[in-house]
Amino acid sequence: DVKVTQSSRYLVKRTGEKVFLECVQDMDHENMFWYRQDPGLGLRLIYFSYDVKMKEKGDIPEGYSVSREKKERFSLILESASTNQTSMYLCASSRQGPGELFFGEGSRLTVL
């Protein structure tokens, strides 16, 4: 069974803290994505990666960075968390080229 696993389902952090959200896929997929989901705004793309160590900005990259040192792992980093980054974060992966995205269960981050 294909799987995208996000390390934390729920996190509570304080303003200014550094936050790491980890995502691992076991399908040998080339593409990996980080989205945030907010009510009324849909899924907004933060960053994506189409190969190891390759990354590209999505539509809302400000305040975020990513790391992809291994094919199966894609990390989202909030260098200095702010309250407006309180959100549900979804990781996804897919094979090279247009194809089905497989999503993780999501990580709900609250920044106080």
Place this chain on the structure above:
Amino acid sequence: QQPVQSPQAVILREGEDAVINCSSSKALYSVHWYRQKHGEAPVFLMILLKGGEQKGHDKISASFNEKKQQSSLYLTASQLSYSGTYFCGTEMSGGSNYKLTFGKGTLLTVNP
């Protein structure tokens, strides 16, 4: 840029039909459709590639009008299990750096 979905919400009785539209201001290479049930991850329904094709999946089908940069999702004889939020995702380039941008979603509620 996020594609525009309409309507934002629709309420049906079991057995009724619905159409959800997705439009883009830019030329599209592919359109994806996903359904997300409350508290769950989005699940892939289908993908339509440049070429104006139409696809079906049980009683859910979709069309892609490349010239109009629009796609429509058709749900016929709706079932209670169809309830959820439907997202269209659009991709413009078809290249290896695959970037999928989602709309804000359409909330579909099917009542008995």
